[in-house]
Amino acid sequence: MIEPAAEREVPCAGLRIGDVAPDFSARSTTGDVRLSDYRGRWLILFSHPADFTPVCTTEFVALAGSADEFERRDCALLALSVDSLFSHFAWLRLIRDRYDIEVRFPIVEDPTLVIGRAYGMVAPHDNDSATVRTTFFIDPAGVIRAMTCYPANVGRSTPEMLRTLDALQAVDDGPVLAPANWVPGEALLVQPDASLDSVFSAKGHTDWFMKEVKRGSRK
Ligand code: BEZ
Numbered sequence: 001m002i003e004p005a006a007e008r009e010v011p012c013a014g015l016r017i018g019d020v021a022p023d024f025s026a027r028s029t030t031g032d033v034r035l036s037d038y039r040g041r042w043l044i045l046f047s048h049p050a051d052f053t054p055v056c057t058t059e060f061v062a063l064a065g066s067a068d069e070f071e072r073r074d075c076a077l078l079a080l081s082v083d084s085l086f087s088h089f090a091w092l093r094l095i096r097d098r099y100d101i102e103v104r105f106p107i108v109e110d111p112t113l114v115i116g117r118a119y120g121m122v123a124p125h126d127n128d129s130a131t132v133r134t135t136f137f138i139d140p141a142g143v144i145r146a147m148t149c150y151p152a153n154v155g156r157s158t159p160e161m162l163r164t165l166d167a168l169q170a171v172d173d174g175p176v177l178a179p180a181n182w183v184p185g186e187a188l189l190v191q192p193d194a195s196l197d198s199v200f201s202a203k204g205h206t207d208w209f210m211k212e213v214k215r216g217s218r219k
Helices: 055-065 068-072 083-097 114-119 157-173 196-199
Strands: 042-047 075-081 107-109 133-138 144-150 186-190
Touching: 042 157, 055 068, 055 075, 055 083, 055 157, 055 196, 068 157, 083 107, 133 157, 144 157
Parallel strands: 042 075, 075 107
Antiparallel strands: 042 133, 133 144
């Protein structure tokens, strides 16, 4: 469980792919949430700089519009910013009234930045409390499998978030790799066999390290 910054030995642990996502519990727009309660399904935990800001609003409208797509992949969304719970409520009401879409996934309040700092969503000694656009893809075992970080002035791509999730889920099904721009239905790559025999016995020049495998699309 995340402790208040002053009580932690490392004030802003740099999380990496393969780390277990630090547990926390917090208030959110859908009630109290605990990160470890998401074990058993995929989770995208993401921060945004502030409520009532233009780029963030477009991101939430886009994500709410794709909520079914995340659900189909058994992936929960969990948003976070430094703003208060009542700010989140007011913003979601405005989004509903203006864009005719209800944001139903939880938005965590992190007024003390204890979660934002533990996840590296804010610079450790930054006076600006706004979190940057950090996104953590967390697998059903609670392990961070991918992360992205965008600045405040560039919004994320929902299709790319879905594609990353598809690729992470596809490579979990076997020793395969997802090539550049891969989308479900396209061929994956075979994990190369690191043996000299496979190098010399391969028919084509590149067959020993570059081989496609076609899988039935799960989507
Ligand atoms: C935005 O979401 O539009 C935004 C947030 C913080 C700083 C600048 C822009």
